[in-house]
Amino acid sequence: MQKIQPPKFSVSLAAKVLFWAAALGLAAAAFFYVKDFTACWNITGLPGIAPTHCGGETTAEQFNPQGTPIPQEEAVLPAPPVAAPQVEMPPAWDGASRVNMLFIGLDYRDWQANEGPPRSDTMILFTLDPISKTAGMLSIPRDLWVNIPGFGYSRINTAYPSGEGAQLPGGGAGLAMKTVEQLLGVPVHYYAQIDFQAFVDLINMVGCITVVPEEVLILDPIGPGLDKVKITPGGERELCGWKVLAYARTRKTQGGDTDRSRRQQQVVFALQRKIFDPENFPNLISKAPLMYRQLQNGINTNMPFEDAMKLAMLGREIAPENIKTGIIDSTMVTFENTVLAGEAASVMKPMADKIRVLRDEIFTASGPLSPKAVPSGSADLNLIAQAMRAEEARVRIADGTFTPGLDQRAGVFFQSQGMNVTEVGAADAVYSATTIIVYGPKLYTLRYMQSVFGVSHNQIRFNPDPASTVDIEIRLGSDVAAVIP
DSSP states (O other), X not given: OOOOOOOOOOSOOOOOOOOOOOHHHHHHHHGGGSHHHHHHOOSSOOSSOXXXXXXXXXXXXXXXXXXXXXXXXXXXXXXXXXXOOOOXXXXXXXXXXXXXXXXXXEOHHHHHTTOSSOOEEEEEEEXXXXXXXXXXXXXXXXXXXXXXXXXXEEEGGGHHHHHHHTTOTTHHHHHHHHHHHHHHSSOOOEEXXXXXXXXXXHHHHHOOEEEOOSSOEEEOOSSSSSOXXXXXXXXXXXXXXXXXXXXXXXXXXXXXXXXXXXXXXXHHHHHHHHHHOTTTHHHHHHTHHHHHHHHGGGEEEOOOHHHHHHHHHHHTTSOGGGEEEEEOOGGGEEEEEEEETTEEEEEEEEOHHHHHXXXXXXXXXXXXXXXXXXXXXXXXXXXXXXXXXXXXXXXXXXXXXXXXXXXXXXXXXXHHTTOEEEEEEEOSSOOSSOEEEEOSSOHHHHHHHHHHHXXXXXXXXXXXXXXXXXXXXXXXXXXXXXXXX
């Protein structure tokens, strides 16, 4: 077989693209048009000094009880607000790339019980494609059993408190983003974290919304002092304030978390309709400064102000019918028992192939890009190889050994197996064990390497990057050098 000389590659990677696509976030960002709102912005850093009415620090002269001016460096200033560590600011969005944002709702009960950093009660990954003018949202159940980077396997709702408790760069939100990236194989550019009270405050400002319940529900508010409310199916029902939060949070139905995820997505669409209704929008604009001042302490995000503005306006152009929705439900997991913190626990173990199909339907403009899923645990290497060839992942072969010409030989070998090798060259270091870097959502090529060469999960690194020139990079180690013909 004649050797093909693929082009050499450069090791440098393009900067990651950015994101914003939640209906709640889009609505709030749209309000930024108000001058007063812009002047008071401080969730992320902006140049200049906020006006005094924003309630921030002031440089006015201060006096002691005797009336003598206190030198500025000795003045006692208010303590800065405590906020979760922020993920490092990403580069400016280019205006054309797909962007993804993780919405995180925190569990108020953990704060109330003084049990340390709160777990995530809700996780929804939003996506927005400016080219096709489409968007989507994928709900992730909190009991999903996943590998949390640096902490091992646990429920996905423990990623946030693990990152907060360990004081990692980016805090809990940063670790939650990395966990979701590893689970789905897509980049997460932004996050928006909101606590329960901030959500209720938002509903009180926006106004009541209309939902269509599908079964009898008992809405139970957080905290004492309020009566429970019963709602029934049979048409539209108006919900206000804490009732919206209770409607979105209740799990006491036959479908459990799956039903709850559907109600949460229903609330997102209801808020979108409410906020962008021409009869409501002017009034909401007039309330924007007050809304911002009341909500800023309950919402954290890593989104630059400029990107929020651009994405908010783009989001207004996307029709509801062009927003795809999905839920990781009981058909995509297996229910198993384990032990967590010394206590018996039921968890949901994901079926990777089924989740991949759902992911492709939401995070691509044309739907699933790869073939039908190979049954999980299948030992049929022919099926795995067939799926690998069909997904046409762009593969880079990088030689991390001292074997002369191994990159070229390996490139020809993998091409003969049907792999789409597009680049070959030297690795950035010497590797004793072959390492695979995953830049794009091409899981069958990864599975082929695991099945044929015995690559373990410790040899796999997820680094989602849609700007990468390849989907998979195979850094050859001395462990496979002898088996490449």
